[in-house]
Amino acid sequence: MAFTWYDAFGRPVDTTKLKTEQAAPTTASVRRTDAHHPAAGLTPGRLASILRSSIDGDPENYLALAEDIEERDNHYLGVLGTRKTQVAGLELTVEAAGEDAKSEAAAQLVRDIIERDGFYDELVDILDAIGKGYSCTEIVWETSEKDWRPKRLAFRDPRWFTFDRIDGETPLLRENAGVEPLNPYQWIFHTGKAKSGLPIRGGFARAVAWSFLFKSYTVKDWAIFCEAYGQPLRLGKYDASASERDKEVLLEAVTNIGADYAAIVPVSMAVEFVKAEISGSHQLYKERADWLDQQVSKVVLGQTGTTDAIAGGHAVGKTHDGVRDDIEKSDARRLAATLNRDLVRPIVDLNHGPQAKYPKICIGRPEQIDTKALVDNVTKLVPFGLKVSASVMRDRIGMPEPGKDDELLVAPRGPAPVDPAAPDIIPPADPAGKRETVHSVGGLKKDAIERATDAMLSDWEPLVSPLVAGLEAEIAAASSIEDVKAILSRRFAGMDVSAMTELLAKSAFAARIAGEVDDSL
Template sequence: MPTPVLLGPDGLPIDRTRLLQEQAAPSLTSVRQIATGHPAEGLTPQRLAALLKEAERGNAIAYLELAEQMEERDLHYLGVLGRRKRGVAQLEMTVEPASDDADDKAAAELIRTFLDRLELQGEVFDILDAIGKGFSVTEICWDTSEKQWMPKALKPREQRWFRYDLVDGVTLQMWDNAGYLPLAPYQFIVHEAKAKSGLPIRGGLARPVAWAYLFKNFDLKSWITFADVYGQPIRLGKWGPGASEKDKSALLKAVRNLAQDCAAIIPASMEVELIEAKTSGSVDLFEKLANFLDQQVSKAVLGNTGTTDAIAGGHAVGKVHQNASDDIVQSDARQVEVTLNRDLVKPIIDLNMGPRLRYPILRVVIKTKQDALQTAQALGVLVDRGLRVDQDDVRRLLGFNEPKPDAELLVPAKTSAAPPTPGATAPEADATAPVPDVGGNLAANARLPASPAVLDTDAIDGLVDEQTAQWQQLVAPMVQPIHDLLASCANMDEFLKRLPSVVQAQNTTALTEALARSLFAARLAGETEADLG
């Protein structure tokens, strides 16, 4: 098969040999070095505003370094951002062929081969770093050892080694010793996760969260300073007339030592006074402010606070907030789908099978959480009403697998018969069983085949069938007085007023005797294992 000719965005053929070389790897001799700045140290509102403006103008290095430090220094931001990224990274991925043609199915199978990798979850997690910083760049490291083009690794690259074009603000360029260069085609996965519309560099969550981080940092510093001296008395040193600078220095050292080891010596002419510390106002102001800022960060990252912060509202509020988080996961998953289909699926197919009009579609599978009990109850009602349901659909809905041929299967609690094995023939029909006529009624001289459940009944089942067959005549003496009362009353208030007297006069003799006989017979059957029929 001849090697297909691939054209880059500039219309020129792509140099395949260059694809086998890493283009954005760091090195000590290039501008792409792992050493980084730390703009979070000594950050002020003025400095934060300045570096955000610089990012808009094309120099986003300080902003991206700050975004990295925010994840390292703010544990709450690290937690909620990591949760959002893991929510998508752990999802299953499937591939849909473009059509039922053999060639399209082969293309889809090629992508499935690549997805069957243990490293994929971590690689997708790195791609989702765009959620915080606005964009992420992942370099595709190609391998041709198996006579086909297949990525052997997806390596994340530092965002500060790239910048957006100064003219349009949307075209990403790579920083190199020769300046900023266009990204090589089929070499990079560029994912842009937008928290808001506008320029991509302004679409990351780190930009709005940076202000909350700054104010929380001020709050924590004040809180720690307050905690360091909270409850300690004020040490007031007094010196007498004529004290020298040496005496004053010794006195200052003494009062300071009182806070460290509670021991100090001073001349007799000097005096140290301990003044009891008294606090006024609310001492939990620092904690309240920190919690408030954390909740704002939770809203920005997860869309709510109920799934991360302990707030009033209980389970109901948590369910509502969980739905909001699910919406965000779905949005992130769809954005990842677009990126991977454009920057990963297409290059793999083009390099191995040539360009085409239709490509297989990679899907990120989002499984809807189902309440197993509610689903089972609904299925029971619907199936009893005649709804035909595929067992495979039910297993997929509830997360059950198809049982293996030698699997130990669960059986209904009321039957001791083993479940029918696949391929087993049904019991032969009884020629004497009544069959329904055209109208659905039972014909007089025909009989239906007995079901397996009826054939496998015990003494207790027989008693239950006997009593349920005559329930109407047993309950009638109790129900009829209520019917009579209802017919004689003019309104509901009168009915409710007279109801207690009627209930007290109900005749329960027949029902009581029937229950007593049944309990006695059931006890006898259990003791003797006899058939009461």
């Protein structure tokens, strides 16, 4: 019995259809590669009509206009390209669904796919949805090795698609006889979602179209002004007896003066040059064009500080770059969700069968870890019982697992422990034939104060023996806490502290003498 796969939307998958391209362009179909250019001679009335038609089920002119805007407006092309390439250039990782061998094999298959040459360019094509609202990328499958692997992800012109007239969201492929649904497991359908609503209304081109139109008028007027700027007015004069032919000759002469800087006229005619005087602010064109560019920057990148020369300098740029980071994360999460639904699941299902859980593509910047702080914290907490995996620490600090034959670094050896009962170390005789006793612990020399402390601690038992003699028996016979307090008070009151006082005085005197003679031994 044949097995049936179902995609993420519950549609059955027909694997026989996956072996041929569904949307390959042909010269006889509506899916042609030639294009028209609605941006030429665009007016406010025509633009409004194009935008309305795109919502009413005919998005072709709008999508062609979106392409024209990218080609004609350098600023829009720059900021849109920045947004697409910034996301496509992020690190891609694949997380296995589990720790078992089957889950790891499925994850490795996905890793092999995304590590193909050309996958970066394919991601940029998928992100065309940011500008136009959606993108449709066909998976061209390769089955020659009995495995299902994408040979390439083919970008298809968005003009070749339309949407279901009922829900406005389901993409349909345009055919000569109408439309047909996209084959399950053969398409990556990504939406830009610049705003909530229908996919055709979710791209930036819709908002940028009006800025593009107004800027085109401004730039055209600016070009005319720059062409005539500084050129004097050439004024031709003729008398009342001049014929129509004479007037034509004079006009031709005045015109040639502007182009060739040479002309001849009859003696009865004259040409005067009137100096051009500029009135008003000729900065208006530049300021208006710059202002419109800033609006485009706000739409596409959410800010202007990293794209336009504005007051505020570095500080403003850093703040605005943080806004761009948030947009980058949003685009990355949306792209990863699309790839996991339309690429990862088909790859795993066709090669390993349906799974309860699937590997997951994650897109983003590597986590920034303060290695010094991490090592310091682990060093302090491990002695208190914190259990830390060595493999986790290696991953965190970026250290690979050492090989079997690698030379390993080891902790420096500390000083050998010293037996407190061992005698002081006596070094060999010096050149003068003298010997000197050196007191040390762990190879470190003791000073006079440390030696005095050792001497005091070695004689403590005779000093306190009168205090503790018979104390245990008295406390055992006591019947209350008050009796114990009374016993201890009586013992302390009768204690002879003269011996302890004498020992402390001798020690203090010895330390003083050692300080005077700089005794470091």
